[in-house]
Structures are given as C-alpha cells and as structure tokens.
Amino acid sequence: MDFVSLDFETANYKRNSACSIALTVVRQNRIVDEFYSLINPQAPFKRRNIQIHGITPEDVANAPTFAELWPHISPLFAPNKLIVAHNATFDCSVLKNTLSSYDIVNPTFLVLDTLKTSRSYFKNFENHKLNTVCDQLKIQLHNHHNALDDSLACANILLYQLQKFGAADISKFIKSFK
Template structure:
C-alpha cells in the first residue's frame, strides 16, 4: 500500500460540548505503515468535566489542570497536516465536529483538509450488527491499548482504515469516496 498516507485522529471531550477537548491523539500513516502515534492532554475551557464523560475515558480535571489549551496542541497537529492534509476518524462527524467547533471558538483559520470516516466505510463494507471501533478491531484481530484514550483510539482507527482500504480492493484512500468529506 505504497502512497497511502494519512493521519488518523481522535478526541476525547470533557463534556458534551465539541469544544471541550481534553485529549487529542494522532496516528501518522506513511506508505501504508504506522509511522508515529502521539497524544496530548488538553485543558478544556474552565477545566470543567461531566461525570458521564469521566466515566467513559477516565480523564479528570486534575489530569488537565496544567495542560495546554487547544490552540497550542492544534499548532502541533497542524505541523503534521502540512506534510499530509488527510485525516481519518472513526465517526468523523464527532471528531471533525470537534475540530470545526474548536477552530471557530478559538478564532483559528480552518485549513484545507480532506477527511475519511472509518465508521462509514465499515457500514458500507461489512455486515456486522455493531460498528464500534473496539468491536471492529476485535473482529479483525487488530491490537489496541486503552479504548477511549485518544492516542490508542487513533492508532486503532488507522489500522482499521488500512484494513478497509484493502478489503474494498482500493489501492489507496483517494478511491474511498463513499466515506470522505472536506473540513
């Protein structure tokens, strides 16, 4: 899968608000191989957390009290996007929504980025009753770490999307037009 290059991304939020990102994770894929996985804790505005969100990811206000805010971490992610302006997310409606809302909230210019959704691809390619990221990874024996931690979920998403490209008999992500959009 040469020339398959993208950045899988995942966000965890402190509340239901898309701008309350408390962790960001990326997994860089170069020439069809995992090249790097990173994650950062972020301090959401007011460092306020919903009980329910804490139950999902386990991140708490004391974990992010001294963490940088979205603009600082977005600048780091944007450096990766200069090399490869293609994102992949599992349930891109959520993750791309986090980006859009946060860019607007912090008055940051929106970059020209194409994105793909591994959830939409799974729904088209497979006939499973469940298309959650951890379930699909279990079905395909894709290794993963802690589900609902951004770096691990980004890497799970990257590995799943590589599988989806292969299963769709597509040579690269650009032919996966049934699951893409523009930021």
C-alpha cells in the first residue's frame, strides 16, 4: 500500500496555527522518505502548546510560512493519494484551516485515521492515544509530540495493521476528504 502519514503541531488552540509539519512517505508498505519542517504560524503561541511540543516563537521566527511550504508538499495531497493520520480529524482540520487562512484551495484526497482503525482492531487497549497504541504494539515513539516522530509512529501503526489484518479489511476505513 502507498500512503503518506501526516502530523501537525500547533502554536495555539486554533486550527490555523500550524507550527510544524511532518510527512512520512510509504511506498509498497515500506517507508521511503520523511519530511519535517517548522512553520511560522504568524500567530501567537500558547504556553500549554509549547509545553506539549516544545516549539517556541523563537524556533519558528525564520521558518517558512505554510503558504511558502505548500507548493513543495501539495503534490502529496492529490485526489487519489492516501493521507494517514492518528486523529485525522485534527490534522485534516489544521490543514484545511491553515490553507483557508492563506486563501489556498483545499485539496481533495483520501484519508485514513489510525485512531479509528486502532479503536476497531484493538478494543481491549486502555485508550487509543498514539503513545498508548505504540506501547501496546511495541512501535518506537521516541519523542511524542514531535511531528516527525508522531508521523513515523502513525505510519508504523498502519503498516502493523496492514500486516495483521490485510489491505482489503483496512480499505473500509478510507474516506474522501474535501
């Protein structure tokens, strides 16, 4: 299966305040590339968000805006491309709201949420947070809330599920996102 795992961190509680992004590219069930960038959200940071991910305004002062970054990553979000995220509702909302804040047309693509697949496949887990699922499946997650580590962990969760349950069963979770 080919897909791109996505993770955002935000500067504050607003869904248009992306301050980092990571993408993990999977081709034929193998991780083949990774992308990470800080993003200047052009928005204020909340202390709670900084406590969660450790990114400060000083860290992003010279980082590109999302509008500057988008031309480089937008080909990954084409109509037949599969984007995977753990809690895809959050990450897709950040993408949509951030694009909207720059008057960039939101792309249509396929999306799969490993939070939902984990809830379906692993009903006995205490919860289905990214770190819990990784612990239970023995998937490494070195720095939770680092977008690259989270994106890589999400990709590995889906790869585990593909191996255990098969692509045909997992395909029922794929939805179109617009």
